[in-house]
Amino acid sequence: MRAIIQRVTRASVTVNGGEPRAIGPGLVILLxxxxxxxxxxxxKLAEKCAHLRIxxxxxxxxxxxxxxxxxxxLVVSNFTLYG
Incomplete structure (x- = not known):
C-alpha cells in the first residue's frame, strides 16, 4: 500500500458524475x-495517517x-501510485 497525504482546508471528489463527496478541513489521502x-x-495505516502531526x-x-x-x-483510490 502507498499513500500520499495532503492537508486541506476543504476538498471534494466526484466519481462518474455521481454525488460529490466533500470535507472541510482535514486530510486528502490518495491510496x-x-x-x-x-x-x-x-x-495501522489509517491510525498513522490520522495521528500525523501536520x-x-x-x-x-x-x-x-x-x-x-x-x-x-477524504480517501481516494489511486492505482497510479504504483506506476
Missing part, C-alpha cells in the same frame, strides 16, 4: 493498493493531528 498487499496493515498549533508549529482537531479525511 494505492495492490492485490499482494496484506489487509492486516489497513488499520496541522499548526496555537504557536504556528506543526504539532496537531486531524484526530486532535476533529478533522475529516
Amino acid at each position: 494505492g493498493v495492490r492485490d499482494t498487499d496484506d489487509i492486516a496493515i489497513v488499520p 496541522f499548526e498549533d496555537e504557536n504556528g508549529k506543526l504539532n496537531r493531528s486531524a484526530v486532535e482537531l476533529g478533522y475529516s479525511a
